[in-house]
Amino acid sequence: MAATALAADAAADTLDPAAAAERPPVLEIASLRKSFGSMLALDRCDLTLRQGEIVALLGASGCGKSTLLNIIAGFETADFGTLRLRGALLNKVPPHRRNIAMVFQSYALFPHMTVAGNIAYGLEVRGLGKAEMASRVAEMVGILRLQGLEGRYPQQLSGGQRQRVAVARALAIRPDMLLLDEAFSALDKNLREETQLELSLLLRRLDVTTILVTHDQREAFALADRVAVMHAGRIAQIGTPEQVYRHPATDQVLRFLGSANTLRGTARAGEIRLAEGLGYALPPGRTVPEGPVSVLFRTEDAGVSTVPTAIHRAHPARVTLSTFFGAQERVVLDLDGQQVVVDRPVRSADPLASLPAGSAVFLDLDPERCRLEAG
Ligand SMILES: Nc1ncnc2c1ncn2[C@@H]1O[C@H](COP(=O)(O)OP(=O)(O)OP(=O)(O)O)[C@@H](O)[C@H]1O
Numbered sequence: 001m002a003a004t005a006l007a008a009d010a011a012a013d014t015l016d017p018a019a020a021a022e023r024p025p026v027l028e029i030a031s032l033r034k035s036f037g038s039m040l041a042l043d044r045c046d047l048t049l050r051q052g053e054i055v056a057l058l059g060a061s062g063c064g065k066s067t068l069l070n071i072i073a074g075f076e077t078a079d080f081g082t083l084r085l086r087g088a089l090l091n092k093v094p095p096h097r098r099n100i101a102m103v104f105q106s107y108a109l110f111p112h113m114t115v116a117g118n119i120a121y122g123l124e125v126r127g128l129g130k131a132e133m134a135s136r137v138a139e140m141v142g143i144l145r146l147q148g149l150e151g152r153y154p155q156q157l158s159g160g161q162r163q164r165v166a167v168a169r170a171l172a173i174r175p176d177m178l179l180l181d182e183a184f185s186a187l188d189k190n191l192r193e194e195t196q197l198e199l200s201l202l203l204r205r206l207d208v209t210t211i212l213v214t215h216d217q218r219e220a221f222a223l224a225d226r227v228a229v230m231h232a233g234r235i236a237q238i239g240t241p242e243q244v245y246r247h248p249a250t251d252q253v254l255r256f257l258g259s260a261n262t263l264r265g266t267a268r269a270g271e272i273r274l275a276e277g278l279g280y281a282l283p284p285g286r287t288v289p290e291g292p293v294s295v296l297f298r299t300e301d302a303g304v305s306t307v308p309t310a311i312h313r314a315h316p317a318r319v320t321l322s323t324f325f326g327a328q329e330r331v332v333l334d335l336d337g338q339q340v341v342v343d344r345p346v347r348s349a350d351p352l353a354s355l356p357a358g359s360a361v362f363l364d365l366d367p368e369r370c371r372l373e374a375g
Contacts, residue, residue: 017240020225023050024086026176026209027072032081034067041067043233045081049177052207054200055238056220059230060256065213068230069179072211073102085176096125101170105182107162109154115165116141116150122173140168143202160191167199171208178203180212184219196222217257221245229253251296254371259299263338267293272372274315275336280367288372296371299343303364304331306355314362319355331355335363 025048032045042064049055057065070076072083074095083090090098101122109118119140123133141147144164154162163183170178184192200223203210214220220227221241228238229252237249248254265274267288272295273279282288308314317333317340324346333340340363355361 017225020050020053023052025050025084026053026086027211028082028084028087029072030082032068032071032078032083034064034071034076034078040233042071042078045233045235047228047235047238049209049211052204052209053226054203054210054212054224056224056227057211057213057230058215058217058220058227058256059236061215063230064233065230066181067233069102069181069211069213072177073100073179074098099173099176100179101173101175101177102179102181103163103166103170103183105185107154107166107183107186109162109165109169111154114151114153115146115157118154118165119168119172121169126173136172140172143171143206144168159187160195163187163195167202171206176209178208178210180210182213182215184214185216192219193222199223229256231256248371251371251373254296254298259341259343260296261299261302261340263295263335263340265293265295267291267372267374272367274338280365282372283367286367286372289374292375294373294375296373297365297369299330299341301366301369302340302342304333304342304344304361305364306359306361308362314364317361317363319357319359319361321357322355324354331361333361333363 027047027049029045029047032042033040034042045064045068047055047068057068059065067076071078074090074093078091085098085100110121113121116137119137120133123136128136137150141150144167146161146164146168149157149161149165154165157165163186166183184196187195196219203223212220212223224241226238227241227244228235229244230236231250231252237244237253239247244253245257248257254260263274265272267273267282267290269290270282271279272282272288272293274295304317305314315335317335319331320334320339321332323330327346328343329346331342331344333342342363
């Protein structure tokens with residue numbers, strides 16, 4: 001990060017994709033592959049981050065997020081493919097020679113060093129003079145609101161303060177890139193959300209190019225300009241939070257983001273049948289081979305009503321369970337032996353959460369919102 005960037009007062013909005021495309025690339029990853037024995041942990045990963053971009057790696061446990069982060073940091077080496085930082089090949093550069101900083105889940109603060117000592121650590125390693133070091137530490141203490149805590153040891157700090165020290169230590173070296181590895185998971189829910197917001201604003205103000213690894217969709221969506229959803233060692237889809245959520249490229253992306261239903265049906269004569277007598281026409285332009293078919297849709301993309309709606313084909317179903325969650329209610333239905341979960345906002349005058357199990361209702365399914373897979 002350039003020295004002037006620290007003083008920059010850029011708008012703290014997410015990066016507009018068109019504006020981001022004009023910025024110089026900071027990290028360029030091409031065809032990255034990594035195996036551990038017979039386990040292929042990463043397979044043909046391509047990823048480019050431009051100046052100031054924040055990208056979240058999101059995906060189920062074991063999909064390769066940490067492996068990718070560790071290769072970028074230099075803790076693991078790739079079997080195949082290239083990594084470039086500001087155009088320079090990084091593959092053989094050891095971790096301490098990469099100008100990349102990382103914040104770990106555990107923060108990895110040095111327990112025998114004070115807050116100031118921890119923040120100064122990377123500067124000492126880089127041989128900065130005493131005066132410059134003191135000024136950088138003071139700058140980081142100010143930015144991360146650590147005034148008055150400089151002389152404390154990590155065990156004398158709260159979880160949130162420790163996290164801010166870890167971020168201060170990482171940013172003090174003015175890295176080309178920041179890596180955050182589950183950096184919020186040790187915080188409780190309220191503090192986590194507050195800290196995510198603060199850090200998001202800070203990283204944008206300082207124009208720090210960042211990759212964060214998380215299991216948590218809310219965290220990824222709250223912080224990132226783009227989200228890379230990983231599955232089985234590959235980036236299944238990358239896009240803005242809205243793109244990946246609204247237009248999932250694969251079943252795995254749809255299932256991983258939000259909650260989804262999968263119903264078994266049969267495709268016959270341009271129609272999908274979910275049960276005897278319960279069919280709907282395929283939307284124009286959609287085709288699926290005749291035979292068994294899986295119908296996938298998000299739990300919030302179906303409707304439930306006590307009277308048949310005229311909008312789409314309404315399927316008679318029975319309530320199995322309904323739960324009131326405040327702003328939302330979840331209704332579990334039995335549709336001719338298949339379970340369907342529907343999440344609906346409770347703002348209408350007809351909350352269904354009070355419906356007893358066994359009540360007859362109608363499931364309203366919009367074929368346009370369904371993903372169809374043969375087999
Ligand atoms: N050092 C290692 N030796 C052997 N296998 C490994 C090693 N590191 C990772 N793996 C395997 O590679 C795959 C990807 O692991 P990785 O830790 O990158 O996943 P992840 O998405 O970060 O998972 P999590 O969210 O649980 O941390 C997994 O199957 C894992 O078991």
